[in-house]
Amino acid sequence: MPWPLSRMLLLQILEDRCSDRFVCERIWERLGYQPAEPHWCAGPDTPPDWAEAFPRAPELIAERPASVRLTRSIPKEHKQLLKQQLSFAGYRIGELYPRRTRRATAVNWLLAWLAQQEEPLAEQGPLGPELPTPVDPVEGHPGDLPVR
Template structure:
């Protein structure tokens, strides 16, 4: 689970081509986090989603308008700890 570890997340960020760095904002309307919302787990998940969007863009595949989604989990009480079963952040 690379989201729990910094080095793989940094490598993932660096692997996203410059022209695809803003896909979260452009395709999903993501406005970023406020200062009080910056937690490693959240920013790393945003990086993972941006990488997936970049992968689709590089292959010329559009983002699907609909598709199967897992059930959404409630926001964790402690965002730093994450959801039950998440590995600790390192």
């Protein structure tokens, strides 16, 4: 059962108050990747194009090719859900870092996934392990992989 999505959780992701790994896991589980030591791997429910391109679950925040594929996989009719459902107007100029823009893409993908499942976005739900906003948004949280 995937981690429940809620407005509060998606805002936690946008506000950079949880690890990149936690964000990736919320998408991996919806793409059918399965936890295995030491990496998550494609499972029988992973879409074939994802499983072929990424037999191991891709680092969606740290790696550009994975982030690009995630962006392209959002159906056109769902590209504005971030703005429509969360009133997210984007980051200010001084806040534009690849990690943060990729987190916004991840949240938009999760909203699109909900829309495709015809599921509403709950207001409340469990949050990820809370972390303070990183001092250096380029570096991220301790343990976050470097962005390439």
